[in-house]
Amino acid sequence: xxxxxxxxxxxxxxxxxxxxxxxxxxxxxxxxxxxxxxxxxxxxxxxxxxxxxxxxxxxxxxxxxxxxxxxxxxxxxxxxxxxxxxxxxxxxxxxxxxxxxxxxxxxxxxxxxxxxxxxx
Amino acid sequence: xxxxxxxxxxxxxxxxxxxxxxxxxxxxxxxxxxxxxxxxxxxxxxxxxxxxxxxxxxxxxxxxxxxxxxxxxxxxxxxxxxxxxxxxxxxxxxxxxxxxxxxxxxxxxxxxxxxxxxxxxxxxxxxxxxxxxxxxxxxxxxxxxxxxxxxxxxxxxxxxxxxxxxxxxxxxxxxxxxxxxxxxxxxxxxxxxxxxxxxxxxxxxxxxx
Numbered sequence: 001x002x003x004x005x006x007x008x009x010x011x012x013x014x015x016x017x018x019x020x021x022x023x024x025x026x027x028x029x030x031x032x033x034x035x036x037x038x039x040x041x042x043x044x045x046x047x048x049x050x051x052x053x054x055x056x057x058x059x060x061x062x063x064x065x066x067x068x069x070x071x072x073x074x075x076x077x078x079x080x081x082x083x084x085x086x087x088x089x090x091x092x093x094x095x096x097x098x099x100x101x102x103x104x105x106x107x108x109x110x111x112x113x114x115x116x117x118x119x120x
Numbered sequence: 121x122x123x124x125x126x127x128x129x130x131x132x133x134x135x136x137x138x139x140x141x142x143x144x145x146x147x148x149x150x151x152x153x154x155x156x157x158x159x160x161x162x163x164x165x166x167x168x169x170x171x172x173x174x175x176x177x178x179x180x181x182x183x184x185x186x187x188x189x190x191x192x193x194x195x196x197x198x199x200x201x202x203x204x205x206x207x208x209x210x211x212x213x214x215x216x217x218x219x220x221x222x223x224x225x226x227x228x229x230x231x232x233x234x235x236x237x238x239x240x241x242x243x244x245x246x247x248x249x250x251x252x253x254x255x256x257x258x259x260x261x262x263x264x265x266x267x268x269x270x271x272x273x274x275x276x277x278x279x280x281x282x283x284x285x286x287x288x289x290x291x292x293x294x295x296x297x298x299x300x301x302x303x304x305x306x307x308x309x310x311x312x313x314x315x316x317x318x319x320x321x322x323x324x325x326x327x328x329x
Contacts (some may be wrong), residue, residue, distance in 0.1 A: 003169075004152060004288075007151070007152060007155060010170065010173050010174060010177055011147065011151060011177045011180070011181075014174065014177045014181055015181055018181055018185065020128075020181075020184075020243075021143075021181065021184075021185070022140075022183035025240050032288065053144045056143050056144060056146075056147045056181075057140045057141055057143055057144060058138065058140040058142075058143055058185065059140070060140050060183065070140055073139075073140065073141055074140050074141055077141040077144060078141075078144075
């Protein structure tokens with residue numbers, strides 16, 4: 001891994017701890033859906049470079065009147081799917097409204113039932 | 121320290137208007153450039169490059185989310201970000217010499233205040249032997265010389281990129297506003313501008329020596 005890629009990952013990590021940035025939504029979505037970075041990139045249909053750009057974008061307010069336009073602008077700037085960004089934002093927003101402890105419980109149950117299905 | 125260039129002002133205005141994609145340009149222009157410059161400046165006393173990248177990252181992300189902290193009339197955006205990074209590093213070094221590591225993942229450097237009263241200025245100076253090794257006097261002198269030599273703010277941004285050792289075409293292309301051109305044409309244009317700047321610098325150097 002070259003230095004620039006390493007620094008990009010560091011910035012994504014930092015942005016994922018800051019709720020102002022899209023990276024924080026993506027990180028939470030990945031945790032809940034139990035998917036890794038490669039799979040989230042597939043879902044978003046973006047390259048490594050565009051994934052970095054997407055992560056450092058500010059997160060638009062879901063209640064904004066021009067929400068769809070803002071998402072389209074982000075999608076155009078990062079060559080990403082608008083629908084996938086909306087899916088991530090809405091899902092995480094819904095999970096946040098449920099509350100962290102319930103979300104973790106739900107995630108644990110889902111993982112457990114998936115493991116049971118895999119064992120069968 | 122001068123005021124913001126046209127490009128910086130336009131980026132700042134986009135952030136103030138909460139343009140979600142403006143942070144792409146912000147990080148593309150300043151994140152790597154600042155890391156490289158800070159490593160050059162503090163590399164002797166702060167050997168952990170990840171710590172430097174972490175500090176620069178915090179400053180970039182903080183400004184992206186809170187652009188109102190910066191006053192474009194008082195300094196260039198690059199100068200403001202660099203000053204914030206300098207302040208955080210000095211605080212960190214100060215803490216290290218006292219045996220207290222103060223770096224936290226969030227809110228690094230509590231004694232640097234960039235609030236509305238003292239926008240763009242570090243309020244409390246650090247008086248520490250380790251940090252005093254790195255004098256800012258030379259840098260201030262060269263900044264003044266560059267400002268006199270390159271009245272165009274875009275040229276000064278190019279000089280800053282060159283001084284930081286940035287080799288990639290993209291940051292230069294952003295400054296030159298030629299990102300719409302093909303990569304090959306971008307490279308050609310960037311090379312032309314770099315050569316022009318180098319020539320001017322060499323001429324200046326030979327005149328002053």
